[in-house]
Amino acid sequence: MKKAEQAHLHKIKSLPCVVCGHPPPSAAHHCLTGMGRKKNHFKVIPLCWSHHQGINGIHTIGKRLWQSMYCTEAELLEHNEIHSHPHLRSVRTQTH
Numbered sequence: 136m137k138k139a140e141q142a143h144l145h146k147i148k149s150l151p152c153v154v155c156g157h158p159p160p161s162a163a164h165h166c167l168t169g170m171g172r173k174k175n176h177f178k179v180i181p182l183c184w185s186h187h188q189g190i191n192g193i194h195t196i197g198k199r200l201w202q203s204m205y206c207t208e209a210e211l212l213e214h215n216e217i218h219s220h221p222h223l224r225s226v227r228t229q230t231h
Contacts, residue, residue, distance in 0.1 A: 140176035152183035154205050162187040166208035180211045 147163040161181035165174045186205075188194050193201040202208065 136176060143177055144179065147179050147181050150181040152186055153180045153211055154186040155183060157183035157185070164193065166212050178212055180208065 144163045148161055149159050150161055151158050152161050159181070161183055163179040164182045164187055165176070166178045166180060168174050168178075182193070183189075184192075186192055186201075190196075191201075191204070196204075198208075
């Protein structure tokens with residue numbers, strides 16, 4: 136992993152959870168991966184343990200259900216690129 140990638144992941148982990156605003160540290164969830172795609176360390180969103188691996192976590196309930204409950208990874212990534220930190224409430228207001 137390159138230094139720029141490490142720095143970006145460190146920054147993401149220092150942000151609150153994108154879904155609930157739970158304070159850091161957060162997990163850096165890699166978005167838009169799978170189906171043979173390589174992980175892009177710049178395509179990540181901050182998630183608390185609950186929304187990453189907990190009972191309502193994306194890795195527990197599956198990406199499709201998680202995105203239908205909260206927001207799509209693409210929407211969160213796009214919002215994250217425009218703003219310094221996406222918060223789900225503001226993303227939902229703007230996209231729905």
